[in-house]
Amino acid sequence: MTAPTAADVVPLDQTGPILAPRSRGILARGLGRSYGDAAQNAGGTIVDATVHDSLIAIDRRGATAQVAAGVSLDRLLQRLVPLGFFVPVTPGTRFVTVGGAIAADVHGKNHHRDGSIGNHIRSMNLATPRGVVAVSPELEPDLFWATTGGMGLTGIVLDATLSLPRIETSLLQVDTDRTSDLDGVLALMTEGDHRYHYSVAWIDCLARGRHLGRSVLTRGDFATVSDLPASQRSHPLEYKPAVRIQVPPVFPSGLVNAASMRLFNEAFYRRAPRSRRGELQSIPQFFHPLDVIGHWNRMYGPRGFLQYQSVVPFGAEDTLRRAVERLSGAGVASSLAVLKRFGPGDPGPLSFPAEGWTLALDVAVVPGLTALLDQLDDEVVSVGGRVYLAKDSRVRRGLIPTMYPRLNEWRSVRDLVDPDGLLVSDLDRRLNLSGRWETR
Amino acid sequence: MNDALGLPQSILVLGGGSEIARATVRALLVERPATIILGGRRGSAALDQTAEEARQLGAPKVSTVAFDAMDPASVGGAVDEAFDSHGDIDLVIVAFGVLGDQDKAEADPTAAIEVATVNYAAAVTAGLAAGNRLKTQGHGTLLALSTVAGERVRRANFVYGSSKAGMDSFYQGLGDALAGTGARVVIVRPGFVRTRMTAGMDAAPFATDADSVARAIVTGLAKGSAVIWAPGLLRWVFVIFRHLPRAVWRKIPG
Numbered sequence: 084m085t086a087p088t089a090a091d092v093v094p095l096d097q098t099g100p101i102l103a104p105r106s107r108g109i110l111a112r113g114l115g116r117s118y119g120d121a122a123q124n125a126g127g128t129i130v131d132a133t134v135h136d137s138l139i140a141i142d143r144r145g146a147t148a149q150v151a152a153g154v155s156l157d158r159l160l161q162r163l164v165p166l167g168f169f170v171p172v173t174p175g176t177r178f179v180t181v182g183g184a185i186a187a188d189v190h191g192k193n194h195h196r197d198g199s200i201g202n203h204i205r206s207m208n209l210a211t212p213r214g215v216v217a218v219s220p221e222l223e224p225d226l227f228w229a230t231t232g233g234m235g236l237t238g239i240v241l242d243a244t245l246s247l248p249r250i251e252t253s254l255l256q257v258d259t260d261r262t263s264d265l266d267g268v269l270a271l272m273t274e275g276d277h278r279y280h281y282s283v284a285w286i287d288c289l290a291r292g293r294h295l296g297r298s299v300l301t302r303g304d305f306a307t308v309s310d311l312p313a314s315q316r317s318h319p320l321e322y323k324p325a326v327r328i329q330v331p332p333v334f335p336s337g338l339v340n341a342a343s344m345r346l347f348n349e350a351f352y353r354r355a356p357r358s359r360r361g362e363l364q365s366i367p368q369f370f371h372p373l374d375v376i377g378h379w380n381r382m383y384g385p386r387g388f389l390q391y392q393s394v395v396p397f398g399a400e401d402t403l404r405r406a407v408e409r410l411s412g413a414g415v416a417s418s419l420a421v422l423k424r425f426g427p428g429d430p431g432p433l434s435f436p437a438e439g440w441t442l443a444l445d446v447a448v449v450p451g452l453t454a455l456l457d458q459l460d461d462e463v464v465s466v467g468g469r470v471y472l473a474k475d476s477r478v479r480r481g482l483i484p485t486m487y488p489r490l491n492e493w494r495s496v497r498d499l500v501d502p503d504g505l506l507v508s509d510l511d512r513r514l515n516l517s518g519r520w521e522t523r
Numbered sequence: 524m525n526d527a528l529g530l531p532q533s534i535l536v537l538g539g540g541s542e543i544a545r546a547t548v549r550a551l552l553v554e555r556p557a558t559i560i561l562g563g564r565r566g567s568a569a570l571d572q573t574a575e576e577a578r579q580l581g582a583p584k585v586s587t588v589a590f591d592a593m594d595p596a597s598v599g600g601a602v603d604e605a606f607d608s609h610g611d612i613d614l615v616i617v618a619f620g621v622l623g624d625q626d627k628a629e630a631d632p633t634a635a636i637e638v639a640t641v642n643y644a645a646a647v648t649a650g651l652a653a654g655n656r657l658k659t660q661g662h663g664t665l666l667a668l669s670t671v672a673g674e675r676v677r678r679a680n681f682v683y684g685s686s687k688a689g690m691d692s693f694y695q696g697l698g699d700a701l702a703g704t705g706a707r708v709v710i711v712r713p714g715f716v717r718t719r720m721t722a723g724m725d726a727a728p729f730a731t732d733a734d735s736v737a738r739a740i741v742t743g744l745a746k747g748s749a750v751i752w753a754p755g756l757l758r759w760v761f762v763i764f765r766h767l768p769r770a771v772w773r774k775i776p777g
C-alpha cells in the first residue's frame with residue numbers, strides 16, 4: 084500500500100535522449116511490484132518498460148544473456164532453464180522486470196554467496212537526458228553503480244547483459260530445519276549458511292514468550308543429475324511454473340487478521356519437519372512460493388499493508404531480537420517475517436544490501452504503526468543499519484543520509500547525467516534522494 | 524508526498540485559526556515534520572496562534588495566505604497563491620466556517636446569507652480551486668471539515684445545518700470527480716465539539732473535543748477512509764437518526 088498518485092503512461096523511444104513531455108518529469112516502470120512509491124511519478128510521465136520485452140539473446144558458450152529491460156524474470160526463466168541456465172539472482176517473486184531488478188539492486192536467497200544482481204551485470208545501455216550511454220563496471224563505472232540500486236533516477240535501462248549460472252537440473256536439494264526460537268535459527272545460519280548456495284528463514288512473528296522468533300530454515304543447492312531418482316533423469320531441466328489460484332479483486336478485508344494469521348503461522352510451523360535432508364523441490368516451490376497464488380497481495384484487502392525491510396550488521400543481533408519482540412508484542416497482524424544473512428554489499432552507493440542480517444515482513448496498517456516503525460528505524464540506524472528503498476513507503480526522510488552515507492556521491496553522479504532533474508519519482512519527492520526537494 | 528500512512532510533508536489549512544484544524548496540525552506534526560501554510564483573515568490572532576504552535580512543534584516552514592470567506596473569490600486566490608509559492612501540497616484542510624445565530628438568521632436574511640456564503644459558497648470555491656491543483660500535481664488529499672448537523676438538519680439550527688449539508692454533498696461529488704486523478708477527498712463529520720465556536724451552548728450527547736477529532740483524522744488518513752466520523756459511533760447513531768419519522772425528529776431536544 085502507498086499513497087495513490089496518477090501519471091501519464093507512454094511507450095519509450097529507445098533512440099535518443101530522454102525528454103519529459105510534461106513538466107513533472109519522467110520515470111520508467113516495469114511490473115510495478117515495488118511495495119511503495121518507487122515506480123510512481125504523480126502528475127508526470129511514466130514510461131511503460133514492459134512493452135519492450137522481445138530481446139533475449141543468449142550466448143550459451145559465454146553463459147551470458149542480453150535482455151531487454153522490460154523482460155520479466157518469469158519469461159527469462161522459461162527460456163533459460165531448459166537450456167541449463169538460471170538467473171544470477173531472483174527475489175521472492177519472478178514477476179519483476181530485469182530493469183526493475185537493476186533499479187532496486189535486488190537480492191535473493193544466494194546473497195551470502197553471490198551478492199545482489201549488480202554483481203552479475205556485465206553491461207547495460209542506459210537512456211539518460213544526455214543521450215544513450217553504454218555502462219559497465221569497466222566503462223563508466225560511476226554511472227553503472229549509481230544505476231544499480233539507483234531507483235530509476237539515473238536513467239532508463241534499455242537492456243542489460245547478465246552472467247548466467249549453469250544448472251544441471253531444475254530441482255533443488257533442500258534441507259529444512261525448524262527452530263523453537265530466534266537464537267536457534269541465528270546460530271544455525273551463522274554456523275552453516277556457507278555450506279549452501281541458497282538460504283532463507285521464515286520467522287513466526289506472532290509467536291510469543293519462549294517461542295519468540297521460532298523459525299523454519301530452508302537451505303539448498305541445485306541438484307546434479309546424479310542426485311535425481313532414475314525416473315526423473317531423462318528430463319532433468321523440465322520447468323513448469325504455474326499460477327494455480329487467483330485471488331479475486333474483491334476480497335473481504337479483515338479475513339487477514341491477527342487470528343487467521345496466527346492459525347496460518349501455526350500450520351506453517353507445524354507442517355515443517357524438525358529436520359529434513361535432501362528433499363527435492365522445484366524452482367517455483369523453492370524460490371517463488373507466493374507466486375503460486377496470483378495477486379496474493381489482494382488477500383490483505385483494500386485497506387492494505389506495508390512492507391518493512393531493514394538490515395543490521397552482524398553483532399547487532401540484539402537489535403534484531405528487539406525488532407521481532409516489538410512486532411510480536413504489538414500484535415501487529417504481520418505474516419511470516421523473512422530473515423536472511425547478507426554477504427558483503429556491492430559498490431552501488433544506494434544499494435541496500437550490506438553485510439549482516441536482513442529482516443523483511445508485511446505489516447497490516449493499524450493505528451500507532453508510525454510510532455512503532457519509527458522506533459525500529461531509530462534502533463536500526465543506531466547500529467549502522469538501513470531500510471530498503473524499494474520497499475519503503477513511510478521512513479522519515481531525515482534518516483536517509485545516515486542510512487545511505489554515500490548519498491552525496493550518488494547525487495553528484497546523477498546530476499551529471501540529469502542536470503535539469505527530468506528523472507523524478509514519488510519516492511524521490513518523498514525522501515529527497517536527488518536533493519532537489521530540500522524545502523518540502 | 525503523503526506516505527503510506529497518510530502523513531503529509533506539506534499542509535495548507537484554509538481557516539488556520541480553527542481549533543479543530545489547529546489540533547489536527549499538532550497531531551500531524553507530532554508524527555512527521557511538515558511545511559505549514561495557514562490561510563485566513565489578515566491579522567487574525569487565532570491564525571497567529573496556530574502558526575506559533577506549528578513552529579514550536581518543529582514545522583520547518585510556516586507561512587500564511589490571506590482571504591476573507593465572505594468574499595468567496597478571494598479563497599480561490601489564496602489557494603493559488605499557496606500552490607504557486609510553495610509547489611506541491613500534500614494535504615489541504617478546508618476548516619473555515621461559522622455557526623451563526625439561528626434566531627437572528629430567521630429574522631434577518633442577510634445574517635442567513637452570511638452563514639450560507641461562508642459555509643457553502645466559499646467552501647465550494649476552496650474545493651474547486653484546491654481540487655484543480657491536486658489533480659494537476661497527480662496526488663494529494665483534500666480534507667473537508669463538515670459536521671453531523673448536516674446529516675439531518677434540525678429545527679434548532681437549520682440555517683447552519685443546511686449550509687453544511689450542501690458543503691458535505693459538494694465534497695462528496697468532488698471526491699467522485701477526482702477519482703482516478705491521484706487526488707482524493709476526505710470528509711470529516713464531527714458531532715458536538717467543545718470549542719470557542721460552541722462556547723456557552725449546552726453540549727449535545729456524544730460531545731467531543733478538538734484533540735479527539737484530530738486523532739480520528741490521523742487514524743482515518745492512515746486507513747484511507749473517505750468519511751471520518753468523530754466519535755466513530757455517530758456513524759451508526761445517524762443511521763437511525765436519518766430514518767426517524769419527521770414528527771419524532773422535530774421533538775428531539777438540543
